[in-house]
Amino acid sequence: MLKNNHFYSTLIASSVFLASPAYAISEASVMSFAGAMSAAANNQNIGQISRLIDDNAVISLTRQNKTTTLDKNGYLQLLQKSWANSTNYQYQMNVSNIVITGHQAIAQVNTTESWVKDGKKITLVSSSRTTLGDVSNNTVMLRSVSQITIN
Numbered sequence: 830m831l832k833n834n835h836f837y838s839t840l841i842a843s844s845v846f847l848a849s850p851a852y853a854i855s856e857a858s859v860m861s862f863a864g865a866m867s868a869a870a871n872n873q874n875i876g877q878i879s880r881l882i883d884d885n886a887v888i889s890l891t892r893q894n895k896t897t898t899l900d901k902n903g904y905l906q907l908l909q910k911s912w913a914n915s916t917n918y919q920y921q922m923n924v925s926n927i928v929i930t931g932h933q934a935i936a937q938v939n940t941t942e943s944w945v946k947d948g949k950k951i952t953l954v955s956s957s958r959t960t961l962g963d964v965s966n967n968t969v970m971l972r973s974v975s976q977i978t979i980n
Contacts, residue, residue: 854934856927858968859961863924863938870920873912875905883962883969892977915944915951932963938973952980
C-alpha cells in the first residue's frame with residue numbers, strides 16, 4: 830500500500846508540475862531588461878550587453894533611408910568601435926507600450942546616446958520596435974527595428 834501511495838503522490842506532483850505555467854515574460858522583466866541594458870552600456874560592459882541580446886538576434890538600423898541589418902556580433906562590434914573613438918559616452922533607454930504574449934513582449938524602445946568625438950558632442954536618438962523574449966528565464970532582445978537620428 831505504501832508503494833502505491835508513493836506512486837500516486839509522485840503522479841500528483843508530476844501533474845502539478847506539468848500543469849504549472851512556464852515562466853512568462855512580464856512588464857517588470859521588460860523594465861528590468863531596460864535598466865540592465867542602460868547600466869551595461871553606460872559602463873561599456875560588452876559582456877553584459879552580450880548576455881542581454883539573444884545569439885540569433887536581428888537588429889535593423891535605418892538612418893536617412895539607408896538600412897543596415899546586423900546580427901548580435903555585428904552590433905556588439907559597432908558598439909565597441911563607437912566607444913573606442915569617443916569619450917563621455919552616455920546611454921538612456923526608455924520603454925513604453927509593452928504588449929506581452931506568452932514568452933515574448935513587443936515594446937516601443939527609445940534610446941538616447943551621446944558622446945564626444947574630436948571635441949564635438951554627438952547625440953544619437955533611436956526609436957525602435959523591439960521584441961524581447963524569455964530565454965532560459967532571462968529577458969533578452971530577439972529583434973529590434975530602429976529609426977536613427979544623429980544630431
